Amino acid sequence: MKEDTIAAVTTAAGAAGIGVIRVSGEDAAVIADRVFRSKRGIRLQDRPSHTVTYGRIVDAQGWFVDECLALSMQGPQSFTGENIIELQCHGGTVVLTKVLELVLSAGARLAEPGEFSKRAFLHGRMDLSQAEAVMDLISAKTEKAAAAASGQLSGALREEVSDLRAKILEIIAYLEAEIDFPEEDIEKMSRAELQKKLTSVAADMERLLETFQSGKILREGLKTVLAGRPNVGKSSLLNALLQEKRAIVTDVPGTTRDVIEEYYNLGGIPVILTDTAGIRETGDLVERLGVEKTREALIAADLILYVLDLTEEITPEELQLLREMPQDKLLILVNKHDLLQEAAEEAEIRERLREYPLVFVSARDGSGLDLLKQSIRERYLLPSGRMSEQPLISNVRQKDALTKALQAVRAAFASAAGDMPADFISIDLRQVWLSLGEITGETVEENIIDEIFSKFCLGK
Amino acid sequence: MSYHAGTYDCIVVGAGHAGCEAALAAARLGARTLLFTLNMENIALMPCNPSIGGPAKGHLVREIDALGGEMGRNIDETYIQLRMLNTGKGPAVHALRAQADKYRYQNRMTRILQDQENLALKQALIERIILDEQGEIAGVETENGALYNCRALILCTGTYLKGRIIIGDVHYPGGPNGQRAPLHLSVSLQEAGIQLGRFKTGTPARVDGRTIDFSQMSEQPGDTDRKYFSFLTETGSDLNIPCYLAYTNLETHQSIRDNIHFSPLYSGKIEGTGPRYCPSIEDKVMRFADKERHQLFLEPEGLDTYEIYVQGMSSSLPEEVQLQFLRTIKGMEKVEVMRTGYAIEYDYVVPTQLTLSLESKEIRGLFCAGQLNGTSGYEEAAAQGLMAGINAALKLQGREPFVLKRSEAYIGVLIDDLVTKGTNEPYRMMTSRAEYRLLLRQDNADLRLTEKGYQIGLVTAERYAAFSRKKELLSDELLRLQNTSASPADSRVLAMLEERNSSPLRQSQSLADLLRRAEINYADLVRAGLGRELPEAVCEQIDIQLKYAGYIEKQLAQVERFERMENKPLPQEIDYAGINGLSSEARQKLNKLRPASVGQASRISGVSPADISVLLVYLEQRRRQGAGHE
Numbered sequence A: 001m002k003e004d005t006i007a008a009v010t011t012a013a014g015a016a017g018i019g020v021i022r023v024s025g026e027d028a029a030v031i032a033d034r035v036f037r038s039k040r041g042i043r044l045q046d047r048p049s050h051t052v053t054y055g056r057i058v059d060a061q062g063w064f065v066d067e068c069l070a071l072s073m074q075g076p077q078s079f080t081g082e083n084i085i086e087l088q089c090h091g092g093t094v095v096l097t098k099v100l101e102l103v104l105s106a107g108a109r110l111a112e113p114g115e116f117s118k119r120a121f122l123h124g125r126m127d128l129s130q131a132e133a134v135m136d137l138i139s140a141k142t143e144k145a146a147a148a149a150s151g152q153l154s155g156a157l158r159e160e161v162s163d164l165r166a167k168i169l170e171i172i173a174y175l176e177a178e179i180d181f182p183e184e185d186i187e188k189m190s191r192a193e194l195q196k197k198l199t200s201v202a203a204d205m206e207r208l209l210e211t212f213q214s215g216k217i218l219r220e221g222l223k224t225v226l227a228g229r230p231n232v233g234k235s236s237l238l239n240a241l242l243q244e245k246r247a248i249v250t251d252v253p254g255t256t257r258d259v260i261e262e263y264y265n266l267g268g269i270p271v272i273l274t275d276t277a278g279i280r281e282t283g284d285l286v287e288r289l290g291v292e293k294t295r296e297a298l299i300a301a302d303l304i305l306y307v308l309d310l311t312e313e314i315t316p317e318e319l320q321l322l323r324e325m326p327q328d329k330l331l332i333l334v335n336k337h338d339l340l341q342e343a344a345e346e347a348e349i350r351e352r353l354r355e356y357p358l359v360f361v362s363a364r365d366g367s368g369l370d371l372l373k374q375s376i377r378e379r380y381l382l383p384s385g386r387m388s389e390q391p392l393i394s395n396v397r398q399k400d401a402l403t404k405a406l407q408a409v410r411a412a413f414a415s416a417a418g419d420m421p422a423d424f425i426s427i428d429l430r431q432v433w434l435s436l437g438e439i440t441g442e443t444v445e446e447n448i449i450d451e452i453f454s455k456f457c458l459g460k
Numbered sequence B: 001m002s003y004h005a006g007t008y009d010c011i012v013v014g015a016g017h018a019g020c021e022a023a024l025a026a027a028r029l030g031a032r033t034l035l036f037t038l039n040m041e042n043i044a045l046m047p048c049n050p051s052i053g054g055p056a057k058g059h060l061v062r063e064i065d066a067l068g069g070e071m072g073r074n075i076d077e078t079y080i081q082l083r084m085l086n087t088g089k090g091p092a093v094h095a096l097r098a099q100a101d102k103y104r105y106q107n108r109m110t111r112i113l114q115d116q117e118n119l120a121l122k123q124a125l126i127e128r129i130i131l132d133e134q135g136e137i138a139g140v141e142t143e144n145g146a147l148y149n150c151r152a153l154i155l156c157t158g159t160y161l162k163g164r165i166i167i168g169d170v171h172y173p174g175g176p177n178g179q180r181a182p183l184h185l186s187v188s189l190q191e192a193g194i195q196l197g198r199f200k201t202g203t204p205a206r207v208d209g210r211t212i213d214f215s216q217m218s219e220q221p222g223d224t225d226r227k228y229f230s231f232l233t234e235t236g237s238d239l240n241i242p243c244y245l246a247y248t249n250l251e252t253h254q255s256i257r258d259n260i261h262f263s264p265l266y267s268g269k270i271e272g273t274g275p276r277y278c279p280s281i282e283d284k285v286m287r288f289a290d291k292e293r294h295q296l297f298l299e300p301e302g303l304d305t306y307e308i309y310v311q312g313m314s315s316s317l318p319e320e321v322q323l324q325f326l327r328t329i330k331g332m333e334k335v336e337v338m339r340t341g342y343a344i345e346y347d348y349v350v351p352t353q354l355t356l357s358l359e360s361k362e363i364r365g366l367f368c369a370g371q372l373n374g375t376s377g378y379e380e381a382a383a384q385g386l387m388a389g390i391n392a393a394l395k396l397q398g399r400e401p402f403v404l405k406r407s408e409a410y411i412g413v414l415i416d417d418l419v420t421k422g423t424n425e426p427y428r429m430m431t432s433r434a435e436y437r438l439l440l441r442q443d444n445a446d447l448r449l450t451e452k453g454y455q456i457g458l459v460t461a462e463r464y465a466a467f468s469r470k471k472e473l474l475s476d477e478l479l480r481l482q483n484t485s486a487s488p489a490d491s492r493v494l495a496m497l498e499e500r501n502s503s504p505l506r507q508s509q510s511l512a513d514l515l516r517r518a519e520i521n522y523a524d525l526v527r528a529g530l531g532r533e534l535p536e537a538v539c540e541q542i543d544i545q546l547k548y549a550g551y552i553e554k555q556l557a558q559v560e561r562f563e564r565m566e567n568k569p570l571p572q573e574i575d576y577a578g579i580n581g582l583s584s585e586a587r588q589k590l591n592k593l594r595p596a597s598v599g600q601a602s603r604i605s606g607v608s609p610a611d612i613s614v615l616l617v618y619l620e621q622r623r624r625q626g627a628g629h630e
Helices: A026-031 A093-105 A114-122 A126-153 A155-180 A189-221 A236-242 A285-300 A317-324 A343-352 A369-381 A396-417 A423-440 A446-455 B017-028 B057-066 B069-080 B103-113 B185-191 B250-258 B281-288 B317-324 B376-397 B410-420 B445-456 B462-481 B493-499 B511-513 B524-525 B536-547 B550-565 B585-592 B600-601 B610-630
Strands: A006-009 A019-025 A036-038 A050-056 A064-073 A084-090 A221-229 A260-264 A267-276 A303-309 A330-335 A359-360 B003-007 B011-012 B033-037 B050-055 B081-087 B095-101 B119-123 B124-129 B137-142 B146-149 B151-157 B163-165 B172-174 B195-201 B206-210 B218-220 B242-249 B295-301 B307-311 B337-339 B344-351 B366-368
Touching: A006 A093, A006 A114, A019 A026, A019 A093, A026 A084, A036 A064, A036 A189, A064 A093, A064 A285, A084 A093, A093 A396, A114 A126, A114 B610, A126 B610, A155 A189, A155 A396, A155 A423, A155 A446, A189 A396, A221 A236, A221 A285, A236 A330, A303 B017, A317 B185, A330 A369, A343 A359, A359 A423, A396 A423, A423 B550, B011 B017, B011 B137, B011 B376, B017 B103, B017 B119, B017 B151, B017 B376, B050 B057, B050 B069, B050 B376, B057 B069, B057 B095, B057 B376, B057 B410, B057 B445, B069 B081, B069 B095, B069 B103, B069 B376, B081 B163, B095 B103, B103 B119, B119 B445, B124 B185, B137 B151, B151 B376, B185 B195, B250 B281, B250 B317, B295 B550, B317 B337, B366 B376, B376 B410, B445 B462, B462 B511, B462 B536, B511 B524, B524 B536, B536 B550, B550 B600, B600 B610
Parallel strands: A221 A267, A221 A303, A303 A330, A330 A359, B003 B146, B011 B033, B011 B151, B033 B119, B151 B366
Antiparallel strands: A006 A019, A019 A084, A036 A050, A050 A064, A064 A084, A260 A267, B050 B095, B081 B095, B124 B137, B137 B146, B163 B172, B163 B344, B195 B344, B206 B307, B206 B337, B218 B242, B242 B295, B295 B307
8 A cells, every 4th residue: 555755854952064855655755755856867766776866856836946866776775665755956945945845845744753753664674673663763853843833833824724613624624514414403614604715815825925925035144145247336335235345356257256155134034145157158168167056046036126227238139138037026226326427317227127116326435225125125024014023924934735635625726616515625624724724723613513503503 | 019021122202203214124133023112003203293205314214225224215205295405405415304194104113124024013001111230231121010021122212212392381201292290200311321301392282173264374285296205116106285384473472572581491490401403482482583474384194084283483472462463473363282392301411421333331231322311303203213123133143343433424423413412402403504515415325325225134125126227227327428439520419519509529539528527417327328228216316426426525535534544443442541642631522432443532522633643653553462462
């Protein structure tokens, strides 16, 4: 019988050189293939056991996330005795969390504490003397995880989730009471009302999920890339923002040969600034490597600050390039504002780039930098109006459970809209109820029946 | 003075709905069986509502029937009205409900029992169970001192143990419907180490139909198309006697409120816990004070009586108050009460003391079934009776117990809930309790269970032949539908799609795919000349299996995961206190309940997923250690 496939980060938390995500189970390679791309299009499913494949991890849109070495091991010759793929990525919580999220949405389940060892023992990969140790490990890890989880379950989140569960429970009670007591004279919920309620619950869940994104930014930093043609002043801007010279600045195009990362506190948002080599075609091999990294950095970024030089004409190639960038992350900085001669010039630039958010800045005199900080804050900290507080959804487990709940709400909505019988809507809503319960640790079935009896007057 | 009166393989105490099924099952499986009843006239009595079935309960009846039990056939021949409920709410919750002629129901069941080979029927009050030196069941003693020996005893004593009737400030010992109540059997059980609890339930007044003006109420006829409980019934009683719908009003409620201080529930005279789904009218009026009216169904108790059951009016208020509020109801101004409503308190066996085969974990050979186990309802009782009867017989034959999983039957859900979680009110089966509801439909009870019933030996050759034929027709036709394609140009297809307002085909599609469209049914294919003339039950199966295939497959995948844990047995001799990784709560609960499988363990409250992981590792450790010794 097929066991489900589990995944987890197996290296210690914190910024290590390499981070490993282990995927174990029958479908390990199939799932890994959904996020892994090798250069030559090799599928991990086709790789023999105990081989290493070089490639990259991409997200659902195909954007680059990280470079990766994938280790393939086929059961029973593996740690757990099952098929295993280990994805070795660059360390750092941000990247690892992202890769884990991708693996989970590709079909794996987040491993329970001690589950790899448990499977290893059950599949005969550990000898009898280790049984006690594995049992202790499970209980110790579970205790630790429970403590950590309750630490990460803020009062505000508990309240939000309980609220959502109460709403779902009410709908379930209506549907179930009607099913189990069809002849009773009880209030019924119309399909329109039901759909309205589900829409509102879905919106609440989406808002809550959004806080995972902003919560992550608060916790792990906003990955920001400074991009632009050579010599438009990216490094000067970086220095102006950091208020110290960090990158080497010369007038010779292409001096910034490598990606330099710096943390910067931007009015409360931790920003990881990356200055990149200019984007242009070049014959210089060393430089080309730098350019390629730039493209990768662009894709992994949360925010792209694309720098233009006010004194230079915007070329059609550059407009094309702007169009190809991930639009939701893009903010254009027009540098050298201090060299502006007439106001009409600014208006003309605004008109040409009217599709993009624009900020005029000057690295030399520092003008516009406050405006820049403000627009970043507005963009990343204000959308749900609650960002000044603690992020609500704070870990992958919570996010995974909430995502599943949201999918089930959508399925229930589709059933309701498609005029499916009540029974089918109820099936999905029970899933919502269970998934939400995983966040707060409550999964008692009896509640549904309690709710029915407290809500309705039933019986002979 | 006691005397030895006889020896049987199996003795069943109580001839209610559980006892009848238990005795029939045991006798049909070859056990020499003796069935005791308090009163020969009251076999298969319906002391509460004269009705069988409804959501989840109707499912149970179908399952009982599919396994070779009697309830389905008995009601099919004796109903006065039949309705399929929930027809718009999804195939899994369609539910058949019958109004019974309760006297004919009893008479038919009595005859079936008397005609049954291997089965003896005796009237006696049992007051004591007898154990042998090993503490196993050896027999019973009647109040007259007759000692009967047996190797398996099935207690189906319903709500009778130390029964107490309460009507206002009047109360006296007694069973339902004026029957006697055994007072010493509870003590005998407790002395043997069985833990008892106390529940209460109630029933409304029966009134004289000749004193009711039914023209003031709305008539509730049954369905005209016939569907039966039993998969074997071809023609049932085919009666359609109406019920009537009436309502309480503000005057009724006022009259109840004025007298609420007489209520034994409110004055604290009743200590037992009552069921929430069967509240008394005084409970409804007090708890849902803003409701201006409550619905009542007036149900005839049979063809040969004028008695009418007033569903919705259960009460333990004083007799004169009952009459007073009944007369506030439109059409009942001159009503005469024939039997007064009452509440009843009784002892029940805490069901977590039982195994999944309904045998006591403490006293081997003792089985308990029905309301004695803390359930409510005739159907729940009959289902347990059948399972206890089967298991007692299997045990006598030295065969493995017969246990249904939660993924296989409502019966499985019912028994697993009872023995794993226990219950703090009389337990009623509800479809919401079944996590795999979509698979446990009433339409496929035979497909789920008849093969099993046949393996046990309870399903007759006649039933098995009919079942095999249906199964064959179904699988042949499903295969044909998948392999036959409908061409867009086929005039029969075109006409059918147009008639059903369904969009035309763009390319060839299998007939099975066509049936996945909500608006196309198998009957349409037949009319278009693309189907076959098949029994209605087969057509229904085809429609359901194809239309809901996506949902069904989803549940099947869940079931596969679920069953993995169910199929890992936990040896009974494990000492959970000695397993270090378990939480202390889990150790305690597991030692007390001694679950049969890892799956059952996982449903015990207080046993966490981590505890289950530890158990799995422990089991593997044990297995390897065992292998090392061999």
